[in-house]
Amino acid sequence: MSIIKCPECGHQVSDKAPTCPNCGVEIEGKVTRCPECGEIFFKDDVVCPNCHRPLNQQTGRPIEATVAPKAAPLAAPQQEQAKTSPKNNTALNSPAAPKKKSGGWVALLVSFIIALLVCGICFYMYRNAQDRKELQEYEFAVKSEDPLILQSYLDTYKDAPQEHIDAIAAHLQQIKQNDMDWQNAYVSNSKSMLLDYLSKHPDSPHKAMAAQKIDSLDWAQASSLNTIEAYQAYLAEHQDGDHYNEAEENMKALKVKEVSAEERSMISSLFRRFFVSINERDESSLVSTVADELTLLDKEQATKGDVVQMMEKMYKEGLSNLIWRINKDYNISKREVGDNRYEYAVSFTANKEEQHTDAANNSNSQYRVNAKVNPNGRISELKLIKIVE
16 A cells, blocks of 8 residues: 555545545546556546556556567468579579678667667656656645655655755654644643643644633633632633633623622611611611511511510610620622512621629620621511620
8 A cells, every 4th residue: 555646636645545535536446657657647548647658448557668570471482482583592592792790780889879868768757757756745745734644755755855855854843843742732731831832833733722722721710710800801811712601691690699889888777777776775766677577586487576675685774875886897698589689698796885884794795797688678687696705
């Protein structure tokens, strides 16, 4: 098996291939090689398209040089006539004329020179055909990015011009180095190495695969962070990325959960009013901050009356003043519970100062407040956890 050039399209193909993979023309058993110039052509052609040597239509091979047929022997009557002819008898009976020996070696020399000329011309034509074919193969290989084609040229044309061999060898080495650089960058799973590869090989056949790998790495990082900023960075860098739509959806979902400045202000105002109402012992203001039914401390399905009762229990005997102060360490999250309706989970700390008529009983304590606010902006759950220092 050897690599040949398709007579139809010039594409490199094995001589055992059923058809040319490029143009689909039949190859195996349908082509032959001219022994004169080495050209590959179809057996259906009458002559070699390169040197015009005729093709034997019965064998499918170029016709070899033929020897002129020997002259047929004279018929018997003619032989007899030649023997009995007086003229012939005279020639036979007469003494032979002396031969000029000098004419023989001159003719031999002339024949030898002519033979040399013929051989020289044939050799020149053969070498010329070979050189043309080598040049065609060189021009094809030098434009190819297929290592097999380049190696095939080097194996086939070992006596090609040195500059051709050097050029193909350098091209082959560059392709092998590019492939090695690509393998190292791809298996590294490093965005920086992939970007470095693309900067060094901007026209690489692996360019699209490298871009897809970078897209995958950036998406993995964005989805791992799962923040609006991370998704925005991915969208800015990969406007045609594989995960563009998914990034937009995740970012929208996070924005829905993001607590706006207006929402923070509403929640802060609600709890400030709640604790100020306790400080002022204002029942009507206090109950306006809570839902009709809520979870209060450890009691579920508590009512507004339970909230008032909790406030009254805070005012112990001998207590002259009660002051709640909220620390500005709010941690707020929200979740959608209906169409554009959200429930808020709130956590913060608050300090409680008790002033007694007997100053010796004065105290300060700190509480962790865990609460929920319903879509109507009312407290639906409240727990006070004392922080022990």
